[in-house]
Amino acid sequence: MRTRPMWWPMAAFGLVVAVVVGWALWPEDEPEPRQRDYRAETACLLTGAGGVDAPETRPVWTGMQEASLATLVKVQFLEVDGPQTGENAETFLASLVQSRCGVILAVGEAPVRAVRPTAARFPSAKFVAFGAATPGPNVVVEQATDPESVHRKAVEVVSALASGRD
Template sequence: MSSRFWKAGKRRTVSAALAGACLVGTVGVAVWLAPDEAAEPPARARQYAVTQACLLTDQQGVAAAEAAVVWGAMQDSSAATAAKVSSLPVIGDQSVGNAVPYANTLVARKCDVVLAVGSTQVAAVTQIAPANPAVRFLVVGDTEASGNVTVIAPGAQTRAKVSEALAAAFGGRK
């Protein structure tokens, strides 16, 4: 009778030892496979401020010469203030009637500053500006400034003037 208890005790001891070895092995593997927090690369997503500037262009987008200059100034401003910048090309007929819905789209996107490059886009923006007094409009072209519309004459200083105007609009916010 005592031999039967001795065998049962031995089985329990062996079972407990195997369970312990499995537990130690599982914890060891988990620690070995766990990611090292110090080795994680920094987040690649850029943190933007709540301000946003949007550029209305012709169908060439920011590839057009004049738009590329303004886009460069917008990117400079974004780097300095963390403002989000985007562009929207007018697709199809390059008429004011076709460009107005695109300009209104930028207003609907809650752009704080809407920039326009090109005569059609400038005309569309100046047409919708009076109905949107909370939005600042910045146009590069030959037109009249009014209320919430700032005009920058195209030329050699366009990039610097756009950067200055955006810095004033964003007030250096981050």
């Protein structure tokens, strides 16, 4: 009867130890962060009842989101609930001012109508109205109606907030 050489069990044991040590010491891939570290600034959008899916609102919202990805400025939106009147929209606009938005964008008939009286009540707040509004010391009016120009303006407004420009 033949006997196995004595080195065989030692070599198998050494191989198993090497594999286990190699596996244990193998560097782990860093997991992707699950959240973004946003800046302290926030840009807010007030929309009509159609929300961010309304045709006139979509280019503004996508521009804000694009700028947010590039600058890490937080963006949020609020829809006017209930009657689509300027008076009703003033309440929603005032709530965005109270939530300390660095700039408030307004899109849609009711939100834009609410900008002038709300801006008068809150002179330190900054507003951008997309539509027929009256400019003022704290109100910028964007009259462009083509989606690409509106999109660019929204990107510019949010990017300016990140850089500290007005």
